[in-house]
Amino acid sequence: MDLVVFSSQIPWVNLVVAAGVLAFFPLSILFISIYLLLNGKIMLKRESKKLANMLSLIVSLAIFTMVGLFIYFFIISFNSRYAIYYIGSLLIFMYFSFVFVSFLAYATFYHFWKIRYQPDFIIVLGSGLIGGDQVPPLLGSRLDTGIEQYMKYNQEPKIIVSGGQGPDELLSEAAAMKKYIVEKGIPDEDVLAEDKSRNTMQNMQFSKSIMDSIKPDHKSIFVTNNYHVFRASIYARLAGLKKCEGVGAKTARYYLPSAFIREYIGILTMYKWWHIAVVGLIVLLVSIIP
Numbered sequence: 001m002d003l004v005v006f007s008s009q010i011p012w013v014n015l016v017v018a019a020g021v022l023a024f025f026p027l028s029i030l031f032i033s034i035y036l037l038l039n040g041k042i043m044l045k046r047e048s049k050k051l052a053n054m055l056s057l058i059v060s061l062a063i064f065t066m067v068g069l070f071i072y073f074f075i076i077s078f079n080s081r082y083a084i085y086y087i088g089s090l091l092i093f094m095y096f097s098f099v100f101v102s103f104l105a106y107a108t109f110y111h112f113w114k115i116r117y118q119p120d121f122i123i124v125l126g127s128g129l130i131g132g133d134q135v136p137p138l139l140g141s142r143l144d145t146g147i148e149q150y151m152k153y154n155q156e157p158k159i160i161v162s163g164g165q166g167p168d169e170l171l172s173e174a175a176a177m178k179k180y181i182v183e184k185g186i187p188d189e190d191v192l193a194e195d196k197s198r199n200t201m202q203n204m205q206f207s208k209s210i211m212d213s214i215k216p217d218h219k220s221i222f223v224t225n226n227y228h229v230f231r232a233s234i235y236a237r238l239a240g241l242k243k244c245e246g247v248g249a250k251t252a253r254y255y256l257p258s259a260f261i262r263e264y265i266g267i268l269t270m271y272k273w274w275h276i277a278v279v280g281l282i283v284l285l286v287s288i289i290p
Contacts, residue, residue: 033060033063034060035060035257036060036063036257039257039258040056040058040258046254052258055262062093066093069089074086084286084289088283088285088286091282092279092282095278095279096268099268104260106230110233115221115247117219117243118153119149120158120211120220121157121159122150122158122159122160122220122222123160123207123220124142124143124146124161124222124223125200125224125228126161126162126164126203127142127163128173129166129173132168132169133169133170133176134176135180138225139173139177140180141250142224142225143180143181145223145249145250147181147184149223149247150186150190158191160194161174161192161194162194162203162207163197163203164196164202165195174193192210194206194207200228200232201235201238201239203232204235204236204239205239207222208241220241220244222245222246222247223246223248224248224249225251225259226250226251227256227259227263228248228263229246229247230267231263232246233245234267
């Protein structure tokens with residue numbers, strides 16, 4: 001109330017506040033664009049030049065393109081028809097941006113969700129091997145976190161390492177993962193191998209079959225990297241794992257932007273028809289504008 005009275009007595013305060021609010025959005029967009037651009041350069045330097053590792057760079061270029069088109073169509077050379085097309089593209093871009101922010105907020109919230117039960121099993125989700133048989137750092141962080149959870153729960157749960165053998169691998173991910181864990185001092189009999197799965201959904205389904213055969217009324221947790229926890233939890237529910245929460249292993253910070261964008265694309269794919277319908281509606285609305 002005092003702030004309202006103060007601002008009404010000094011008119012320039014309102015102008016400063018309004019200018020700050022108006023400047024916040026373009027400055028935020030500029031900051032995000034530059035951050036993603038720099039992150040993209042780091043990814044190209046430290047990781048392989050695969051499309052999945054170039055996502056932050058691609059998104060930054062898309063944002064710069066949208067800003068450049070806005071300047072051209074509305075400031076340099078205004079054309080009403082092109083402006084309408086741009087507005088349609090902008091609405092689609094804003095829709096997917098809103099969905100991404102919602103996904104990121106929910107994924108962050110889920111990451112800090114506390115597990116309030118004693119699990120019977122700890123599922124560690126696999127990822128690719130290097131050299132055909134070696135555990136890479138990303139997978140190693142999952143396995144180390146799985147060991148930490150095993151110790152946290154007094155070495156009572158069984159650990160299920162889940163991952164099949166890819167065409168370029170000399171052995172299954174599960175075999176390499178089990179070897180890694182046993183060499184860390186975990187008893188061999190406490191590590192179960194699920195070596196048939198090819199994706200996260202199969203990780204959950206095949207691990208569930210193992211758990212059902214040992215203890216039908218089981219509780220479990222799964223371990224994956226922090227950026228992957230939210231989507232993996234959706235697959236856990238789809239696989240029928242009613243009592244299965246996720247634990248996120250740490251990931252190098254420079255890797256997170258592209259990793260979260262990749263997860264976001266995975267979420268979009270899971271619900272693609274809904275998003276296609278929204279995009280179709282926006283295109284329809286733009287097309288009927290005279």
